[in-house]
Amino acid sequence: GAVVSQHPSRVICKSGTSVKIECRSLDFQATTMFWYRQFPKQSLMLMATSNEGSKATYEQGVEKDKFLINHASLTLSTLTVTSAHPEDSSFYICSARNLEAFFGQGTRLTVV
Amino acid sequence: AQKVTQAQTEISVVEKEDVTLDCVYETRDTTYYLFWYKQPPSGELVFLIRRNSFDEQNEISGRYSWNFQKSTSSFNFTITASQVVDSAVYFCALSEAYRGSTLGRLYFGRGTQLTVWP
Numbered sequence: 001g002a003v004v005s006q007h008p009s010r011v012i013c014k015s016g017t018s019v020k021i022e023c024r025s026l027d028f029q030a031t032t033m034f035w036y037r038q039f040p041k042q043s044l045m046l047m048a049t050s051n052e053g054s055k056a057t058y059e060q061g062v063e064k065d066k067f068l069i070n071h072a073s074l075t076l077s078t079l080t081v082t083s084a085h086p087e088d089s090s091f092y093i094c095s096a097r098n099l100e101a102f103f104g105q106g107t108r109l110t111v112v
Numbered sequence: 113a114q115k116v117t118q119a120q121t122e123i124s125v126v127e128k129e130d131v132t133l134d135c136v137y138e139t140r141d142t143t144y145y146l147f148w149y150k151q152p153p154s155g156e157l158v159f160l161i162r163r164n165s166f167d168e169q170n171e172i173s174g175r176y177s178w179n180f181q182k183s184t185s186s187f188n189f190t191i192t193a194s195q196v197v198d199s200a201v202y203f204c205a206l207s208e209a210y211r212g213s214t215l216g217r218l219y220f221g222r223g224t225q226l227t228v229w230p
């Protein structure tokens with residue numbers, strides 16, 4: 001099956017710094033990628049839909065200036081958490097669509 | 113609006129027992145896709161099955177089986193002879209369809225934590 005690679009798998013950062021998470025589709029071109037956030041013991045909530053070459057579409061309640069999404073190529077989308085705070089600590093997971101939805105391994109972000 | 117309900121938050125069974133995880137969905141679309149994913153403690157989502165709304169045939173894959181009933185909007189998942197390695201969170205999800213393929217945006221249920229004891 002298709003492979004989506006997400007990096008890093010774990011990151012710890014200090015409050016106020018920015019963190020970039022990469023999502024790559026390794027063997028197919030993904031015109032659309034999705035970013036989800038998962039709180040402990042909770043479901044996955046869609047944060048934004050990222051389309052190659054255009055601005056991301058954010059879900060209601062998600063701060064677009066805080067969670068910057070860039071989808072510059074058909075195989076790479078990035079999520080940057082700017083000025084991170086402890087409440088941003090969470091599990092972030094990307095998904096790339098071809099004919100199916102394939103998920104990355106997820107990134108566990110801890111802001112201290 | 114799309115909605116997926118997994119009423120069972122946690123289930124515990126002893127190894128070799130059969131267990132069924134329930135999933136009920138809501139959608140106004142006539143074409144849609146249903147999924148089950150497994151999320152082990154490591155966090156990644158493992159794809160288990162996709163079923164489109166026109167295919168109500170039940171499916172069996174090894175110890176796993178799925179029962180899709182459009183009449184009750186349910187897509188239940190049964191593990192036969194459960195094993196400790198089956199312990200994980202299981203998510204049911206619904207996807208809109210677009211031009212015959214999945215749109216990709218998934219609406220997830222809250223997940224069911226399955227614990228299989230030795």
